[in-house]
Amino acid sequence: MSIQRKPRVTDAKAEEFIAGAPDASEIPATYSKGIRKGNKRQISLTIAPELLRKVDEVAKRTGQGRAGIINMAIYRALEGDVFAS
Known part of the structure; x- marks a missing residue:
């Protein structure tokens, strides 16, 4: 007997919640800054220790x-x- 994956159950409310996240939309193909990581971009950040x-x-x-x-x-x-002009 082989090991089989558990079928993925789709929860409509969960999918709707995830789709509403600020980073849920695809990054336009024309935006090339940073390293592509899925639908996000990896950047380097320098931050004060405190x-x-x-x-x-x-x-x-x-x-x-x-x-x-x-x-x-x-x-x-x-x-x-915060940055309103």
């Missing part, structure tokens, strides 16, 4: 990864009124 410590504290407290915290902070800053 700010990194705070990011790591929030990540640990919320159970998220460092990249997730940084992505959300950037998204909220750009979509909010």
Whole structure:
């Protein structure tokens, strides 16, 4: 008897939630900065040690990864009124 994969069950609500995420859409093919990683781009970031410590504290407290915290902070800053002119 061979080992078979468990069939993937599609949950419409879960798919809708994922599709609504800020990074769910494909990056236009014309945008070439950074290294392509799926539908995201990998970049290099230099950050002050104290700010990194705070990011790591929030990540640990919320159970998220460092990249997730940084992505959300950037998204909220750009979509909010932080840089409004």
